[in-house]
Amino acid sequence: MSNTLFIDGQEIPFAPGQTIMDASLEAGIYIPHLCHKPGLTPHGSCKLCTVEVDGRSVSACTLPAAAGMKVDNNTPALQEVRKTLVQMLFVEGNHLCPTCSKTGDCTLQALGYHFGMLDGHFPPFYPRREVDASHPDLVLDRDRCVLCELCVRASREQDGKNVFAISGRGASAHIIVNTSSGKLGDSDLTLDDAAAHICPVGAILPKNHGCEVPFGRRTFDLHSVAESDVAHVGLQKTEHHDE
Amino acid sequence: MEHTASNTRRIAIDPVSRVEGHGKITLLLDADNHVQEARLHIVEFRGFEKFIQGRPYTEVPYFVQRLCGICPVSHHLAAAKAVDQIVGVDELTPTATKLRRLIHFGQVLQSHALHFFHLSSPDFLFGFGSNLAHRNIVGVLEDYPDIGLKGVKLRKYGQQVIAAIAGKRIHGAAAIPGGMNKALSDDERKALLVDIADIIRWSQDAVTLNETIHLQHPENHAFATLSTNYLGMVGAQGELELYHGGLRARRADGSDIFDQFDYRDYGSAIREEVRNWSYMKFPYLTAIGKDNGWYRVGPLARVNLCDSIPTPLAEAARVRFRAFAGGAYVHDTLAFHWARMIEMLHCAEAIQELLNDPDITGTDLVVTGAKRAQGIGVIEAPRGTLFHHYQVNEQGLIEKANLIVSTTSNNQAMNESVRSVANQYLDGHEITEGLLNHLEVAVRAYDPCLSCATHALGKMPLQVEVVSATGEVLNRVSKNMDGVVECAL
Ligand code: SF4
Ligand code: FES
Ligand code: NI
Numbered sequence: 113m114s115n116t117l118f119i120d121g122q123e124i125p126f127a128p129g130q131t132i133m134d135a136s137l138e139a140g141i142y143i144p145h146l147c148h149k150p151g152l153t154p155h156g157s158c159k160l161c162t163v164e165v166d167g168r169s170v171s172a173c174t175l176p177a178a179a180g181m182k183v184d185n186n187t188p189a190l191q192e193v194r195k196t197l198v199q200m201l202f203v204e205g206n207h208l209c210p211t212c213s214k215t216g217d218c219t220l221q222a223l224g225y226h227f228g229m230l231d232g233h234f235p236p237f238y239p240r241r242e243v244d245a246s247h248p249d250l251v252l253d254r255d256r257c258v259l260c261e262l263c264v265r266a267s268r269e270q271d272g273k274n275v276f277a278i279s280g281r282g283a284s285a286h287i288i289v290n291t292s293s294g295k296l297g298d299s300d301l302t303l304d305d306a307a308a309h310i311c312p313v314g315a316i317l318p319k320n321h322g323c324e325v326p327f328g329r330r331t332f333d334l335h336s337v338a339e340s341d342v343a344h345v346g347l348q349k350t351e352h353h354d355e
Numbered sequence: 356m357e358h359t360a361s362n363t364r365r366i367a368i369d370p371v372s373r374v375e376g377h378g379k380i381t382l383l384l385d386a387d388n389h390v391q392e393a394r395l396h397i398v399e400f401r402g403f404e405k406f407i408q409g410r411p412y413t414e415v416p417y418f419v420q421r422l423c424g425i426c427p428v429s430h431h432l433a434a435a436k437a438v439d440q441i442v443g444v445d446e447l448t449p450t451a452t453k454l455r456r457l458i459h460f461g462q463v464l465q466s467h468a469l470h471f472f473h474l475s476s477p478d479f480l481f482g483f484g485s486n487l488a489h490r491n492i493v494g495v496l497e498d499y500p501d502i503g504l505k506g507v508k509l510r511k512y513g514q515q516v517i518a519a520i521a522g523k524r525i526h527g528a529a530a531i532p533g534g535m536n537k538a539l540s541d542d543e544r545k546a547l548l549v550d551i552a553d554i555i556r557w558s559q560d561a562v563t564l565n566e567t568i569h570l571q572h573p574e575n576h577a578f579a580t581l582s583t584n585y586l587g588m589v590g591a592q593g594e595l596e597l598y599h600g601g602l603r604a605r606r607a608d609g610s611d612i613f614d615q616f617d618y619r620d621y622g623s624a625i626r627e628e629v630r631n632w633s634y635m636k637f638p639y640l641t642a643i644g645k646d647n648g649w650y651r652v653g654p655l656a657r658v659n660l661c662d663s664i665p666t667p668l669a670e671a672a673r674v675r676f677r678a679f680a681g682g683a684y685v686h687d688t689l690a691f692h693w694a695r696m697i698e699m700l701h702c703a704e705a706i707q708e709l710l711n712d713p714d715i716t717g718t719d720l721v722v723t724g725a726k727r728a729q730g731i732g733v734i735e736a737p738r739g740t741l742f743h744h745y746q747v748n749e750q751g752l753i754e755k756a757n758l759i760v761s762t763t764s765n766n767q768a769m770n771e772s773v774r775s776v777a778n779q780y781l782d783g784h785e786i787t788e789g790l791l792n793h794l795e796v797a798v799r800a801y802d803p804c805l806s807c808a809t810h811a812l813g814k815m816p817l818q819v820e821v822v823s824a825t826g827e828v829l830n831r832v833s834k835n836m837d838g839v840v841e842c843a844l
Binding site: 208210211212213215243245246251253319320321322323324325326327328329 | 417418521528530
C-alpha cells in the first residue's frame with residue numbers, strides 16, 4: 113500500500129511519521145492552523161486544524177497520516193466550526209486590531225478575515241491581564257496572548273532557552289516568564305531569538321515601534337493566510353521582503 | 356431626572372440632530388420663564404484617559420483614531436506629535452513634516468466640507484425653519500445640485516489625500532515615532548494634482564457663498580453671537596498655522612493675553628474646571644480666571660487671531676472677512692461658517708503648494724532621539740486647538756494622559772450661545788419648532804464633535820420637554836426621523 117492519503121478527495125503523498133498537517137502543507141493544501149509551525153513540536157491546542165477522518169473530528173497537526181486515510185478539510189461545516197473558534201479567541205482576549213502594531217501582520221486577524229468573521233459574536237470577556245514592559249527591547253502584552261505556546265516551544269527548541277511557560281488552567285491560563293521575578297526583563301530572551309518573533313498575534317512585540325509597514329504592504333495585505341510559508345514582514349520596514 | 360435649583364424649570368432637548376454624536380440641551384428657567392442658564396450635555400469619551408493607562412506609548416497614535424469618526428487624523432497627528440517628544444525628537448525630516456502637513460490639510464478640508472455642505476448648508480439654503488424632511492444634503496442635491504455635488508467632491512478629495520498618505524480613507528496609519536511610515540510616490544502625487552485646480556475653485560465658490568449669505572442676512576449677525584476671548588495657534592510670523600506653531604490668546608477687543616506661547620506649557624496657561632452636571636470640563640485661560648477666562652477655538656478664532664494667511668486666495672478672503680467688522684474681530688457666531696470655508700480654501704491652496712514641493716516625495720522619513728518622560732502634542736484640528744498630553748514610565752508605558760479636545764474648549768461658548776438664542780425664541784413653556792431649529796443652528800455653528808466617537812450624519816429624533824420644578828412634564832414635543840412634529844401631551 114502506497115503512502116498516500118486523501119484530503120477532500122485529493123490524493124497526496126506522505127512520509128512515515130508525518131502528520132496530516134505536515135503532508136498537506138507539503139502538498140500545498142491549506143488546513144487552517146494557529147498553534148502550529150513547521151519545525152516545532154506540534155501542540156494541538158487551538159483546534160483550528162480540526163478535520164474529519166471517517167466522521168471523527170481530529171487535530172490535523174497532531175494526528176499521524178495513515179495510508180488511505182480520507183480527510184475532510186474544506187467543508188462548510190468545518191469552516192463554520194473554525195470561524196466560531198476564532199471568534200472565541202477574539203472575545204477571550206483584548207484584541208483591538210486598530211490599535212495594535214501587529215495589525216496586518218497578525219495570524220489571528222488574518223484567520224478572522226479568512227473565515228469571513230464580521231464580529232466577535234460572543235460577548236467579550238475584557239480580561240485584565242498584565243503588560244510586561246520590563247524588557248528593554250520587547251513588550252509582553254498578555255491581553256493578546258492566545259496561549260498557542262509557539263513562544264514556549266521556540267524558546268526551548270530553537271533558542272535553547274526556556275523563557276516562557278503557560279501557567280493555570282482554563283480561563284485563568286496565562287503565559288508566564290520563567291524567572292524568579294516573573295519579569296521578561298530578567299530573562300535571557302534577546303531580540304534576535306526566534307521566540308521574540310514567533311508570536312502569531314501581538315502579544316510579544318518589539319518595543320518603541322509603531323505601524324512601520326504602511327497599509328497595503330503588510331503581510332496579509334499581500335498574502336493570504338492560506339498560502340503556505342508566508343514570510344511575515346514583521347514590524348521593521350527594512351525587513352520587507354517584497355520591496 | 357436631574358435635580359435643579361428649586362425655582363427653576365427644565366426644558367430638555369435630546370438629542371440635538373445633525374451634530375456629530377449625541378447631545379442634549381437643558382434650559383433652566385427662572386420664575387419669569389427667562390432662560391437663566393443653558394446646559395448642553397455632551398457625551399464625551401473620557402474613558403480614554405483611563406483606558407490608555409498602562410499601554411505602550413507606541414499604540415497611542417492608533418488608539419486615538421477611534422475617538423472620532425470625523426477627525427481621526429487630527430487625533431492621530433496630535434498624539435504622534437506627543438510621541439515624537441517621548442522618543443526625543445523635536446524636529447522631523449522636511450519630508451515627514453510636509454507629509455504630516457499634507458494629510459492634516461486633507462483632513463481639515465474634508466471635515467470642513469462635510470460640515471458645511473452636509474450639515475449646515477441645508478439650513479442656509481432652505482431657511483432655518485423650512486421643512487425638515489427636505490432640509491438635508493439630499494434636498495441640497497435635489498434643489499442645488501451644483502452646490503451639493505461640489506460638497507461631495509470636496510470631501511472626497513480630502514479623503515483621497517488622506518488615503519494616499521495613510522493607506523486608508525479612515526483609520527489608516529501614517530505617523531510613527533519620529534516620522535512617517537510611507538513616502539508619497541510620484542504617481543500618487545500626480546494623481547492628487549489632477550483635480551486640485553477644481554478643488555481650489557470650488558473652495559473659492561464656497562467662500563463666496565458663505566460670504567454672500569452672511570452679508571445678505573443682517574438678521575444673522577447677532578444670532579447666538581458672543582463677544583469672547585479667542586485661542587488658536589499661529590506661525591512664527593503670526594500667520595494662520597494648523598499643524599505646528601505657538602499659541603495665541605486674545606481678548607474680544609484683540610488685545611493680547613499671550614502670544615507665541617510654547618504649548619508644552621499649556622498647563623500653566625489653561626486650567627479645566629469641573630462642573631457637577633457635565634462630564635465635559637470647562638477650560639479657561641488662567642491669566643483671566645475662571646469666571647471670564649473661557650474662550651472660543653476653531654475657524655472663527657483662528658481667522659480672527661491670525662495676522663495673515665500664507666496662501667493668496669485665502670488671504671484675500673480673510674481680508675474681506677476682517678473688513679466686514681471694520682478690522683475688529685468678527686464675533687458673529689454664524690460667521691464660523693464663513694471662516695470655516697476660508698480655511699477650507701487655505702487647505703486646498705496649501706495642498707497644491709505641498710504637492711509641487713520637491714520634498715514631498717522624499718524618502719528620508721524618520722529621525723530618532725533619546726527617550727523622555729512625557730510628550731505634549733498640539734495641533735489645530737478642524738474644530739479648534741487639540742491638546743494631547745502623555746506621561747510615560749521608564750518602561751515606556753503610559754502613566755497619565757490628558758486630552759483637551761476642541762469641542763471642550765468651546766463648551767462654555769456653546770452654552771452661552773444656546774442661552775442667547777433660547778431667550779430670543781422661547782415663548783413661555785411653548786417649545787415651538789422654530790425654537791428647536793434655532794437652537795440646533797446655534798450649536799451647529801461650532802461644529803461640535805459631541806462624542807468624538809459616534810458619527811451621526813442623518814436626522815435624529817429630537818425631543819423637548821418642559822418640566823416644572825416639581826418634575827411635572829408640562830409639555831413635550833418630539834420630532835421624529837421624518838421631521839414630523841407630534842405633541843405628546
Ligand atoms: S505570547 Fe504569543 S506565541 Fe506565546 S503563547 Fe501567547 S500568543 Fe502564543
Ligand atoms: S494548529 Fe492544530 S491545534 Fe492548533
Ligand atoms: Ni472628533
